Amino acid sequence: MARTQQDYDDIPGTFVFDAERSREGFGINMFCMSLMKDDNRKAFKANEAEYLKKFRLTPEQTEAVLKRDYNRMLELGGNIYFTAKLGATDGHSFQHLAAVMTGASQQDYAAMMLGGGRSVEGNRSRSGKDKSAAKAKAGAKSASKAASASKPKSKSKSKSKPKSKSSAKRK
C-alpha cells in the first residue's frame, strides 16, 4: 500500500518517523535495539543475513541494512536513534553516519557544522508552497535583501551568510 501523503513530506531530505513508519519499521528498529548487547553484536557480525532473519524484515529492509543504506532504512521505517546503533556496531561515529546520509565526506560535513550548519534557506520545502518560503518571496518584491532567502544555497553562499553563523550570538 502506498504511503499516505502528509504535509511534512514536503520537507526536503527528511523522512519523518511517524506512526505509519513506526509500524512498518518495527523489525528494523528492534534489530537495531538488539545491538545494545555485545553477544548480539558478535552474532550479527558473524553472519549478518542469518541474524536478520529473526526480525522478519521485508526483502527491501534486509537489503538496506546489509548495504548500510541509511537513508533507505529511514524511508522504510527505521528511526535514526535506532539505526545509529548499527553505525556504532560498525565502529562509526555519529558524524560519520550524518555525513553518509547527506552524501558528503565526513571532513566536509564537519566543516559545514563548524561553519554554522546547513542553512535553512532553500531547504524548507520541495514544492516552495510553505508559508515561510511564500513570505520570503513576497518580501523579495520590495527588498532585494530577502531575495537570497528564497533561493537555494549557491546564492546565499556568495553572501557568506552560512559562515557568519559560527559566531551565532556575537552582538
Next chain:
Amino acid sequence: MAKIIAGIGSSHVPAIGAALDNGKTEEPYWKRVFSGFEKSKEWMAKTKPDVAIVVYNDHASAFSVEMIPTFALGCAAEFPPADEGWGPRPVPVVKGHPALAAHIAQSVILDEFDLTIVNKMEVDHGLTVPMNLLFGQPKDAWPCPVIPLAVNVVMYPPPTGHRCYMLGKALRRAVESYPEDLKVVIFGTGGLSHQISGPRAGLINSKWDKSFLDNLSKDPKKLTRIPHLEYMREAGAEGIEMVMWLIMRGALDDKVDEVYRFYTVPASNTAVGHIILENARKASSTRKVAGKSKRGSAGKSRQAAARKSIHRIASKGTR
C-alpha cells in the same frame, strides 16, 4: 507548601556527555560550549533546589519501539544511568523523590493529563547531560533528588506545544498542593535547532532559535501555537523536541525574569541553547548571577537590563 521557583532550558547533546566523560572539556571546541554554563553552575549552587523535575526524552535506551508513552513520570527511588552502547555514563545514580512523584502523578492525572507511571527506568544522556551542565560532575551523588518526566519526541507526533505548556501548568498545581516546604526547579531539555537524519542532516537555524528563546521569556503563548510542521521545517526534524521546553515554561509564572542565556553553534550536529528563568516575584534574592542585583526598578526595565547583561555573557561564551 512546595514551590517551583525557576525553570532551566538546556540542550542535551550526547557529545557533550562524551566530552565530559573523556576529559575533553579544555579543548577549544568544547571549552566554547562549557564556558557558557559556568555562570549557570554558580546560579544552581546558590539556588540549592530541594528537588529538580527534569523533562527530557529517552533515545532508544529505556524505551524501544515496544512501548512509546507520550508522557512518562519516573516515580522510582532511583534511576541508574543507561548503557547507550559504550557502557553507562560514569555519573552518579539519579535518586528520585518517590513521595512527591506519586503526589504529582495523582494530581496531574486527576487534572486530566493521562501520565504513564514508571517505577523502574534507566535514564540516558537526555537527562544526565543537562544535570552535568548545571550541577557539574559530582563523584558520588547528585546534589538533589530528581523526578524524570520522559516525553515522546522520537515518534511523530509528539504532544503539541500547547499540550506541553498546559501540562506544565498542571505540574505546577501538583507541586503547589504538596504540603512539605520544598524548593523545586524544572528543566526543559533538548534542542535547539538540529536535524540528524536524512539528506538534510546538519540543519541549523539560529534565527529561529533566537526568536524561540525571546518568546520563551516574553510571550510563551505565542510558542504554543507553533505547529509541528513548522518545528520540523525550521528547526529540523529532530528540533521538534523543543516542545519539551514548553512544559518547563508552563510551570512558571506568566511573567518571568530571564536571568541568563547562552547560545552557540555547534556541539556535534546541534545548536546549543540554554536559558534560566525565574518567577519574577522571587527574582530579587538570586538574580546576582547575571551581574546585577538592583532592586526597585520593577517590570520591563528590570527585565531589559537583565537581558542586556545576559547578552554580554552569551557573547563571551561563543567566542
